[in-house]
Each structure stands twice: as C-alpha cells, then as structure tokens.
Amino acid sequence: xxxxxxxxxxxxxxxxxxxxxxxxxxxxxxxxxxxxxxxxxxxxxxxxxxxxxxxxxxxxxxxxxxxxxxxxxxxxxxxxxxxxxxxxxxxxxxxxxxxxxxxxxxxxxxxxxxxxxxxxxxxxxxxxxxxxxxxxxxxxxxxxxxxxxxxxxxxxxxxxx
Amino acid sequence: xxxxxxxxxxxxxxxxxxxxxxxxxxxxxxxxxxxxxxxxxxxxxxxxxxxxxxxxxxxxxxxxxxxxxxxxxxxxxxxxxxxxxxxxxxxxxxxxxxxxxxxxxxxxxxxxxxxxxxxxxxxxxxxxxxxxxxxx
Numbered sequence: 166x167x168x169x170x171x172x173x174x175x176x177x178x179x180x181x182x183x184x185x186x187x188x189x190x191x192x193x194x195x196x197x198x199x200x201x202x203x204x205x206x207x208x209x210x211x212x213x214x215x216x217x218x219x220x221x222x223x224x225x226x227x228x229x230x231x232x233x234x235x236x237x238x239x240x241x242x243x244x245x246x247x248x249x250x251x252x253x254x255x256x257x258x259x260x261x262x263x264x265x266x267x268x269x270x271x272x273x274x275x276x277x278x279x280x281x282x283x284x285x286x287x288x289x290x291x292x293x294x295x296x297x298x299x300x301x302x303x304x305x306x307x308x309x310x311x312x313x314x315x316x317x318x319x320x321x322x323x324x325x326x
Numbered sequence: 327x328x329x330x331x332x333x334x335x336x337x338x339x340x341x342x343x344x345x346x347x348x349x350x351x352x353x354x355x356x357x358x359x360x361x362x363x364x365x366x367x368x369x370x371x372x373x374x375x376x377x378x379x380x381x382x383x384x385x386x387x388x389x390x391x392x393x394x395x396x397x398x399x400x401x402x403x404x405x406x407x408x409x410x411x412x413x414x415x416x417x418x419x420x421x422x423x424x425x426x427x428x429x430x431x432x433x434x435x436x437x438x439x440x441x442x443x444x445x446x447x448x449x450x451x452x453x454x455x456x457x458x459x460x461x462x
Contacts, residue, residue, distance in 0.1 A: 212433075213434065213438060231375075
C-alpha cells in the first residue's frame with residue numbers, strides 16, 4: 166500500500182497536497198534553511214568578526230524567516246487544508262492564491278535584498294506593498310472557504326472518493 | 327501524536343511561558359537596575375520566535391505533514407530527535423552565552439557553538455520534511 170502523500174492528521178481522510186501548497190511549503194523550507202544560515206552567521210559575528218558587510222544581512226534574516234518562511238508556510242498549509250467545495254473547482258478560485266505566491270516571494274526578495282544591498286527606499290516600499298497585496302489576494306481566495314462544516318457548498322476535509 | 331512532536335509542542339509551551347515571564351520582568355524597574363536584563367532583549371525575541379513559534383511549527387509539521395512511506399511515515403525519526411536536541415541545546419546555550427558575552431565579553435565560543443547547533447537544527451528539519459512534501 167503506497168501511503169506517500171497521505172495526510173497524517175487524525176480523521177483527515179486522504180487529502181492530496183495540491184501543487185501550489187507543495188511550492189509554497191518548499192519555498193518556506195528553503196527560506197528557513199537560508200534564514201537560519203544568515204542568523205547563525207550574525208550570531209557568530211558577535212563573537213568572531215567575519216566581515217563588516219555581515220550586519221547588513223539582518224533584514225534578510227528577519228524577512229526570510231518571518232514572511233518567507235512562517236507566513237508562506239501558513240498560506241501553503243491553508244490552501245491545502247481549508248474546507249473544499251462540493252461543486253466546481255474543489256478549492257475555488259485558485260488564481261488569487263497563485264498571485265499571492267508570486268507577490269509574496271517578489272515582496273520578500275525586494276524588501277530583504279533591497280535593505281541588505283542599500284537599494285533606494287522605494288524598493289523596500291514596493292516589496293512591502295507586494296507582501297500586503299499577497300495577503301489581500303490570498304484572503305480573497307480563502308474567504309469563501311472559511312465556513313462552518315455542513316454549510317452550503319463546502320465539505321469537510323474528508324472527501325467522498 | 328508521535329513522541330517527538332509531543333516533546334516539541336510541550337517544550338514550545340514552556341518557552342512561551344518563560345519568554346512572557348522574562349518579558350514582564352523586563353518591563354519592571356528591576357530591568358533598569360540590573361544590566362543583565364538590558365542584555366536580554368534579543369534573547370527574549372529568540373525565546374519567542376525560535377523557542378515557541380518555530381518549535382511549535384516543527385512539532386506540528388513532523389506530526390501532520392504527508393507520509394513519507396508506509397515504513398517511515400514521518401521520514402527519519404532519528405533526524406526528528408536530532409532536530410529537537412540541536413534546537414534546544416542551541417537555544418539554551420544562547421540564553422546563557424548571549425547575556426554573558428554582552429556583559430563581560432567572554433563566552434564568545436559558546437555563542438558560536440549555539441549558532442552552529444541551531445543552524446544544524448534548521449537544516450535537519452528541512453532535510454527530513456522536504457521529501458514529505460510532494461504533489462499527489
């Protein structure tokens with residue numbers, strides 16, 4: 166019996182992981198690995214100077230871990246496990262969620278790299294705007310899926326297959 | 327729930343309580359009198375963000391993410407325990423070394439070890455979780 170990809174939450178049935186969630190969660194893991202590396206270098210720098218350029222990476226550490234990792238992980242898991250629809254596309258309109266994925270990652274890069282590279286303030290501002298738009302577009306996608314079980318058009322995580 | 331997730335989640339709750347108590351103490355006049363508390367601001371932040379939030383995420387992800395295989399539903403259990411041990415030893419070392427280094431200039435080597443332990447914790451978590459996230 167091949168159980169690969171099967172969800173392990175109790176009573177959750179067999180919730181397949183959609184492509185967007187795979188991309189978001191893997192991107193979050195990549196940000197985690199990179200953010201921890203930068204954090205480790207910043208901590209080591211306090212005891213053992215590694216370079217004058219290193220403290221400029223502090224915004225990368227914060228942005229990658231808070232927005233790139235934690236927020237993106239939450240959105241990726243939400244896209245996967247929020248209640249689905251009985252009719253039509255099971256996860257509703259996916260386009261705003263895809264847009265959120267693109268905007269969030271562009272925003273994180275602009276805000277983090279912009280600050281670290283000493284880019285003009287407008288780059289950081291655009292990054293923050295992209296992150297805010299990502300939150301808005303994801304909310305647009307998720308809003309109709311956040312309903313009580315048994316209400317019209319939405320089913321529990323366990324799908325009759 | 328697997329035992330390692332139990333440890334992650336319970337330890338995360340302990341860090342949350344400890345961090346919030348420390349945060350409360352840092353708001354009192356005691357913090358003005360003792361330089362130790364002024365040196366603890368970053369430690370406090372990391373107790374919350376690493377000790378509580380990250381650890382809670384690690385524990386829940388290890389528990390609930392998709393199965394890797396029938397034989398190893400959660401990937402490598404050893405790697406799961408390694409992540410737990412590395413993260414917590416690293417963070418506890420930071421709690422000791424960071425104020426010590428800030429106040430006396432000593433304990434720098436402990437900070438380096440703490441950084442490396444936490445880095446390895448993050449990487450072992452990613453290594454164990456990555457193969458479990460697949461399209462189905």
